[in-house]
Amino acid sequence: MKETFKVHSKYHDIASQLRSVLLDFEQQGDYLVKGERNSIKTIEISGEVFNIKKFKTPNLFQSLVYRFFRKSKAQRSFEYASKLIELGIKTPHPVAYMENFSLGLKDSYYVSKHLEYDFDFRVLNHNPKWPHRMEILQQMAAFTFQLHEKGIHFLDHSPGNTLIVDQGNTQYDFYLIDLNRMRFETLNLSQRMKNFRRLWLSKTMINIMAPVYAQLYGATEAETHRLMTKHSRKFQRVKNAKKLRRRKRKAS
Incomplete structure (x- = not known):
């Protein structure tokens, strides 16, 4: 069996401990998430806490693709995180x-520093107050404008x-996770507004966010609002239609 193991230069001193933990993943650490697709564990090494994400074992075809034609999700996560920090x-x-x-990719793991955060964006969707x-x-x-200006298409x-x-005094830091799907490219205004679509924005949220982006980009509020609304609503219609079809299939 072939193994690839790469450690960030900042953590070379604990490389052997990290490798041992990954080779014994099932018996090490505590689960944060134990899903059908991916699992995440926390582990403490030398007084620091790390998150280990184990990606779903790919099927035979996918495993061969990851072996010969495409970087694994673990490698992309590591490289994209490094690039984000550089930017x-x-x-x-x-x-x-x-x-x-083995013949193809059998399993893969991505390790990152554990982050103590206050909340994620979902609370803003579900709690208007x-x-x-x-x-x-x-x-x-x-923050999203900064991503786009730096050529980051998340x-x-x-x-x-x-x-x-929460940094206090109504100042907030934003951290991106789940990084394996990312491109680095120049985006026009419509493409930038389309990148907001997965945030599942309400009318009120768009009314707040569009003027900020418009001012930073140098576009009119009306056009920015129109495009953000257009892409968000189209995405939501498609997702809701899929949910409805699934419910009908289960009911039949």
């Missing part, structure tokens, strides 16, 4: 990744993938 965008610090191959919701949404719009820009740290 000044916050994400839990990348620590290491491991891949195990969340404290300082308007200020957080305004700052989220400015394809999974969804509510659960932005962790938020």
Whole structure:
């Protein structure tokens, strides 16, 4: 079996301990998430806490693709996190990744520094009375503008993938997670507004965020609002239609 194991230069001194933990993943650490697709555990090494994400074992075809044609999700997560930090965008610090191959990719792991955060973007969707919701949404719009200006197209820009740290005085830091789907490219205004669609924005949220983005970009509020609304509503209609079809199939 072939193994790939890479550690960020900042963590070379604990490389052997990290590797041992990954090789014994099932017996090490505590589960944060134990899902059908991916699992996440926390582990403490030398007084620091780390998160280990084990990706779903791919089927035979996918495993061969990851072996010969495409980087694994673990490798992409590590490399994209490193690039985000280089660009000044916050994400839990990348620590290491491991891949195990037989004929194709068998399993893979991504390790990052554990982040103590206050909440994620989902609370803003579900709780219109969340404290300082308007200020957080305004700052989220400015944060997304920074992503786009730096050529970062985060394809999974969804509510659960932005962790938020309250710095006090209504100032917030935004950290991106689940990074394996990302492109680095120049986006026009319509493409930028389309990138908001997965955040599942309400009319009120768009009314708050669109003017901030418009001012930073130099577009009119009307056009920015129109495009953000257009892409958000189209995405929501498609998702809701799929949910309805699934319910009908279950009921029949």
